[in-house]
Amino acid sequence: MNHRVEYREICVPFGEMRVRTWGDPSLPALLLLHGLGSTNRIWDLCIPFLSGSYYVVAPDQRGHGGSSKPADGYGWAEVTDDAVRLLDGLGLERAYVMGHSWGGDVTLELAVRHPGRVEAICLVDGGIIDFRAHMGWPEAMRLLEPKKVCGFTLEELKAAIDPWLRSLPSPEQHEVILANYEIRNDGTVCPHLPYDANMAIARAMWEHRPPHLYEQLTRPALILQAVPPGPLTDMSERFYRWRSECVELAQNGPARATVRRFVDTVHDVPLQRPRELVSAWEEFRVGL
Numbered sequence: 001m002n003h004r005v006e007y008r009e010i011c012v013p014f015g016e017m018r019v020r021t022w023g024d025p026s027l028p029a030l031l032l033l034h035g036l037g038s039t040n041r042i043w044d045l046c047i048p049f050l051s052g053s054y055y056v057v058a059p060d061q062r063g064h065g066g067s068s069k070p071a072d073g074y075g076w077a078e079v080t081d082d083a084v085r086l087l088d089g090l091g092l093e094r095a096y097v098m099g100h101s102w103g104g105d106v107t108l109e110l111a112v113r114h115p116g117r118v119e120a121i122c123l124v125d126g127g128i129i130d131f132r133a134h135m136g137w138p139e140a141m142r143l144l145e146p147k148k149v150c151g152f153t154l155e156e157l158k159a160a161i162d163p164w165l166r167s168l169p170s171p172e173q174h175e176v177i178l179a180n181y182e183i184r185n186d187g188t189v190c191p192h193l194p195y196d197a198n199m200a201i202a203r204a205m206w207e208h209r210p211p212h213l214y215e216q217l218t219r220p221a222l223i224l225q226a227v228p229p230g231p232l233t234d235m236s237e238r239f240y241r242w243r244s245e246c247v248e249l250a251q252n253g254p255a256r257a258t259v260r261r262f263v264d265t266v267h268d269v270p271l272q273r274p275r276e277l278v279s280a281w282e283e284f285r286v287g288l
Contacts (some may be wrong), residue, residue, distance in 0.1 A: 011089065012082055014062050014068055020059075023052070025055045025091075031096070031097045033083070036205070039064055041176045057086070062079060069194055074200040083117075095119060121221050123222070129243050129246055150188075165177060222257065223258070262276060
């Protein structure tokens with residue numbers, strides 16, 4: 001398999017989008033979109049199972065990772081246009097698109113807004129929650145607000161996100177998680193995604209209504225839903241129930257999405273179940 005990676009910066013209206021690509025450009029293109037506060041590194045453990053069959057394209061979305069960080073433009077029209085501009089910049093007419101968490105919402109929006117650029121989509125525990133149907137903005141804002149760790153030492157950061165690190169205990173998983181933060185010259189850390197940008201995306205997520213989009217979706221769709229390990233906290237149970245409601249609508253409504261559930265799996269499916277994720281996707285794609 002061809003695991004050779006190329007690092008590129010693509011000029012887009014908001015500045016530059018940093019992207020990593022793998023594989024032969026003559027292969028089918030697969031665009032991978034990370035979640036809120038993450039980076040393209042979330043896909044690291046999936047790449048060995050993908051790059052022999054696809055030309056894999058994994059960007060840092062606007063505001064994230066090494067990409068430019070504009071003060072505004074974090075709505076659905078802008079982030080989906082970013083994806084189209086990225087495909088244009090790479091000379092790609094169409095692509096399969098896989099998105100994790102918020103990246104799943106971006107993927108769903110992209111398939112509805114620009115169906116001619118999308119072959120099929122995979123929503124990885126994302127694009128399957130209707131926040132506004134269950135809570136007001138103040139509660140959503142508290143849930144989606146990032147931990148205020150800017151200025152922490154690396155050890156203080158690790159202590160602050162210890163439950164996350166313990167849920168994904170391998171060194172390779174920790175490396176990907178810690179890549180969400182910049183280590184500054186003075187030894188302190190800060191998230192790559194600025195706070196205001198994070199909250200602008202959070203607001204867009206609260207306003208997002210995936211069930212309405214399922215009714216407009218014309219591209220084949222696979223949903224991979226994580227079934228979290230127990231015992232569940234009250235909030236974990238609520239999130240799982242809300243996601244399940246949307247999955248049922250996507251599966252049984254006009255979209256007729258294909259659904260696979262991964263039991264005892266945390267939200268970061270690409271890190272915990274990379275081989276199973278790719279296997280489920282390949283099985284789905286072969287059946288198209």
